[in-house]
Amino acid sequence: MSSILFATITAGTPLIIVALGQLIAEKSGVLNLGAEGMMAMGAVTAFAVTLHSGSPWLGVLAGMGAGALMSLLFGFVVLTLMGNQVATGLALSIFGIGLSAFIGKPYESDILPTVEAIRIPVLADIPIIGPAFFHQQALVYFSWALFFILVWFLYRSRSGLVLRAIGESPSSAHSIGFSVIKIRYGATLFGGAMAGIGGAFLSVFYTPLWVEGMVSGRGWIAIALVVFATWRPFRVLVGAYLFGGVMVAQLFLQGSGIQIEVPSQFLSALPYIATIVVLVIISRDRNTVRLNAPASLGKPYRPEE
Amino acid sequence: MTLKKDSQTRVRLELSAITKTYPAVIANDRVSLTVRQGEIHAVLGENGAGKSTLMKMIYGVTKPDSGEIKWQGEAIQVENPAQARSLGIGMVFQHFSLFETLSVVQNVALSLPDHQNLEGLAIKIKEVSDRYGLPVDPQRLVHALSVGERQRVEIIRCLLQNPKLLIMDEPTSVLTPQAVHKLFDTLRQLANEGCSILYISHKLDEIQSLCHVATVLRDGKVTGSCIPSQETPESMARLMIGKELPICQHDTPSELGEVRLKLNSLSQNSDDPFGTSLHGISFEIVAGEIFGIAGVSGNGQQELLYALSGEFPLASDALIEVCGQAVGSQSPDVRRQAGMGFVPEDRLGRGAVPQMSLSDNALLTAHSSQFDASQLDPSKPGKMLKNGMIQLSKVTQFANNCITKFNVKCGGAKSVAQSLSGGNLQKFIMAREILQAPKLLVVAQPTWGVDVGAAAFIRQQLIDLRNTGAAILVISEELEELFEISDRIAVMANGRLSPAKKLTDTNIDEIGVWMSGMWPKEKSAKDNHHV
Structure with a gap:
């Protein structure tokens, strides 16, 4: 039981980090569909740096940088050149997946040493919950901290208020004197950096190796999570752990040797299907969507000269 | 030129020879005007006369190509709205710049420079709203407010910064007559306290009852200034549109x-x-x-x-x-x-397809109208569809009819709907529906x-x-x-x-x-x- 809970949390963690990053970018009105590519770049960079330096933390830092750099490219095209966000994001995904495969070619046979989990004294001794929640990788604790900080930032701080205001009406925000483009750059870079950390988590902590295509759609799921969670951080958390839970359950089922009349491909698809179905059901209330969705999402904004 | 020469009152704002050119039009052509302390100064003009552009330059939303802005005697460059606000210039926009999903107090907090504790700010909002007769509940979400209440929020937001100059862009277009009276009382109270007000409007009766001085714009140029209380609506209309009303x-x-x-x-x-x-x-x-x-x-x-x-x-x-x-x-x-014919209020999008030509837009609603070619009016074409095929010549003829009969200013039936000014597109859409009888x-x-x-x-x-x-x-x-x-x-x-x-x-x-x-x-x- 404890090990299933443990695995669920581990599987959900990269999604939380990436989706919360995207949530911030989207709240400012920027829709970056390049999460998959940014994660892939983060994963391969983190893997390579960790392998050469021996330090997983340098690796995570490098992964974060790679993700941020990718989002800077995206930001330049859509915020400075006013390019179409959807098309640019799709291109960024394809570009990131391809480039990461190219960079990662020499590393495909390498394996990193497992990074020791951090045990929180006392709390980790609680039966069942303890080992699952409090004997985890550092990035798991990071994802929880990120969640609490972002909730505070978005709903309690003035900067968060400004960010939401810009996502709702960039022209109004401009007319009361905020620099829409600069703030959107900041939010986009943050989204990219988080996507990079999410990728790093996969290649350095989750499965400490590099395989082409190892992100396997998690970037897309993260984007879907944000939308179906109606841009609310808590629902992102729920959705991510739901995905993790079904992922672990189906792996457990496939590995248990129980004879079932369902193709294994279907089982592998189950986490994706289950997450989307559940989130569609929670997000079917149009009012919540109207009140939480950034109204300017995906629309370029050109300040008046 | 009957501008009141009163050396006792200080000059707040002086514009001289402000010019702003957009690719297609000259929005402002050497515009000059002077606003004194405590003065309610009307800027009168038709839509497209350049009033809003001029105000945006004062408020730092856009920059003039040439000309000089003097604030309390000093030449300044207004780089952005934040700077304008720090100088003491506030603006209430015609299309409100409020955020619908945020509460009143959050909206106000966004425009104040320093970090404010929201509870304290709510109390300040209450004080200002009581003092100037602008009732509004600070905790409500803006989308639940009526248009009049939203305008109050905008005004309160400006007042909290103790403005020396308040710009109001067509503030009464969305108010009931009673709300207009209340607004005027508030504005008069402000002016008595020394705040200058730039009041943009094309409504002559309002300007007569409220404003001390008026500057009239037509096609981006100042065509005159006057003291509204000494004019008649007819004489001001002549200045504004260049002919009789x-x-x-x-x-x-x-x-x-x-x-x-x-x-x-x-x-x-x-x-x-x-x-x-x-x-x-x-x-x-x-x-x-x-x-x-x-x-x-x-x-x-x-x-x-x-x-x-x-x-x-x-x-x-x-x-x-x-x-x-x-x-x-x-x-x-x-x-x-x-x-049934139908003209929606939203012209681009529901009334017309922005990227399509006028004749295509004409076809969209008129395609199956039963025009009788034998009617007395020979300019009416027959049916535009024949066996499912478009009769292009008839469509063009109909579109040209709309353009000439309603005097639509455009580059012909082939011009794209979004290239027309709002007023001309409205004329075209009205023509399209009315001419279908x-x-x-x-x-x-x-x-x-x-x-x-x-x-x-x-x-x-x-x-x-x-x-x-x-x-x-x-x-x-x-x-x-x-x-x-x-x-x-x-x-x-x-x-x-x-x-x-x-x-x-x-x-x-x-x-x-x-x-x-x-x-x-x-x-x-x-x-x-x-x-």
């Missing part, structure tokens, strides 16, 4: 005919959190009359229009009858076939954003259409307009429709009171029926 010929209603539009207690829940539900709306419009619906926007007009146009089909056919045909659940096309015409905001001369022309066309025996429903926020053209008038408030009154039996003040939802309980169903 056109007057509508509103003859007594012609003979009334059969019922053309009937609503049978239409109720519709709105599932949009920003929308209004409709409650039991019933009325009849007969051939040969113009029925006006007044009301502050956001009281259900949108929802009523969607129900009438057929964009949101209703549950049952019987709810709406067009020319005797029950069409409640039918598509817009069926309604047009039954003889509908039995029933539903029009929303017929003259919104159209200049005074063109507005008078459009109103005249509506009256002429009525005189040919059409029934017309006009939904408008402009009371003066409804009083100019309607035969009967009703008011919408909170999704309900007041009883209808003959124009001769009511007046602006009564309708103004009704606009806040306070009309006498219906005595009998008779009131709601036609005369």
